[in-house]
Amino acid sequence: MLAKGVKRPRGEMEGGDPEPRDPSAAPASSLFNISMVKLHQSLRHVEPNLRHLVLVANTLRRMQDQMQREAGGPMAPDSPEAPSVGDDLLLSALDSSISTMLEDLGQVEVLSPARPEEEQPLAGASGARQELARTSAPCLGPLELLSSASYLLEDGLEDIFEDIDTSMYDCDLWSPTSLSGFKAFSGAEDSDSKALAGAEDRLDMSDLDYLMDVLVGGHAL
């Protein structure tokens, strides 16, 4: 989502101490540096403060225009404003940089769960458009959630279910061997155990039905 950082050779912007252009008494180059840092810091957020971003970008463009105007006009050899070759490259890269960064923000909306429709059929002779911003609750199934949020997959899928209590499924009661034991136990005390005659070693539907009856019905154990 971030555009490539604009790399500047180290000594490039430090040619002397340029005369400040505004009453704030600071070198234009350092303002430029500060602005670039702000721009990048702003874009590091997934949802940058748009107002801050736009104002900084516009300020950078102003500086760029100023520098280009300086470059276009007559220059004294020792003029502090004279941009070096590095500056020219920088300035041209700047504009496309800002454009790319802002363009990336347009992608933000694609990911957004709900958004007023972009295209709306023109309604009425006057051509008035009415856009309904329909809310769509992000009804993500678990699989969709997993595929889009990579942070969940960091430690493997198993970790997601760590907190679920699986003791119910670990119960030995339900293993085939233990069930026969259960049958024997219930058979000893329930008159209906005769119905299970001949089926002691198999787990079949009648066993399960019987178990359900025991659990749900009024049979005493």
Add this chain to the structure above:
Amino acid sequence: MGGLLLSEFTRQHADTLSAPQMTTFSPSTHTQHTPSDIISTVEFNHTGELLATGDKGGRVVIFQREQESKNQPHRRGEYNVYSTFQSHEPEFDYLKSLEIEEKINKIRWLPQQNAAYFLLSTNDKTVKLWKVSERDKRPEGYNLKDEDGRLRDPSMITMLRVPVLRPMDLMVEATPRRVFANAHTYHINSISVNSDYETYMSADDLRINLWNFEITNQSFNIVDIKPANMEELTEVITAAEFHPHHCNTFVYSSSKGTIRLCDMRASALCDRHSKFFEEPEDPSNRSFFSEIISSISDVKFSHSGRYIMTRDYLTVKVWDLNMENRPIETYQVHDYLRSKLCSLYENDCIFDKFECVWNGSDSVIMTGSYNNFFRMFDRNTKRDVTLEASRENSKPRAILKPRKVCVGGKRRKDEISVDSLDFSKKILHTAWHPSENIIAVAATNNLYIFQDKVN
């Protein structure tokens, strides 16, 4: 109201019966500066009886003015905590992997139509309608359940009785009645209730949506300034408000220092404004920061509906709706900062969003500044005053002393020099009672309430 224009303000005094308490109201019971206690919005309701604050932690605290009592005339209706509730919680947006802040950006009251109070509160993404109501009676003597709520055995009931309402200790409940979500891609900066009391609007950086209070799953988009290509983005919406009387009219301000007035009757999508307010740039003051300091942080209609007031970084401007090419009045809030813009840009203070308010009669306007200072301008006499909201400098019921910032040269005894100003103490949010000279000033995590001096 005349004659009380820039009268002396005194800070409200807390209960004198108990041990000396903190006379500043803080949403939290702690006095430490926990970030979640920072007040982010302040708003009186339409009668001034209630005062709501929202904070960074998503909480709303409502204060109620106590009835004036003949026995204690010196305590002219002070404000006490009435209700506290958690309006918004932090949310996690899984698609973007980011946390949505619970900070309350704005609170707006609805006019009272029955015994309950209603307010809208919003964070960056979601607006909620809250109902605040009182319960001072409860029914007793049910037939089918006993006093503890346990069901009684029907066979044991031999006679029927009618439940009666008995008084109980007053309980104030806040319940969320509507949640208006999923309609804003960008961060909501404003909400405004329409004068029809049926609709309201919410504005984010690039769009404004119109809602009906009864419908939460739909809103109408009435302004959209998002460019087709985001790389062409150069301007964002910074504030929006409905006209106080004309339900079809609203204004919105931009980061480029312009205000657009729109009429919803003209077209459904108000992309074309009816009026466009912009002051031409002063060439002598041009700098790299011209645009940033012209960015409007707040826009407010006057109570009369004839004027709008805008706040940019250094000034407050009053505009006549009938004159688009320049404001009719401009007030300098802290012009001494003009020579400091570079440092203020470096530390991001230049992006601070100050709000502004009218008094009830539209004769005085107020806005905040740094060092816990706030300023009032009398539009008629052209007098202005700087006051400070801080415990050290204003004892309860003491008259607020005017402050002065020294701009250079010899500093007088009571003055403070520009370089000594504390830029971390900013007053961004203030409110003025709709009819009386009572003001609420939020200084970080403290709320100050000042009333004009009783003669």
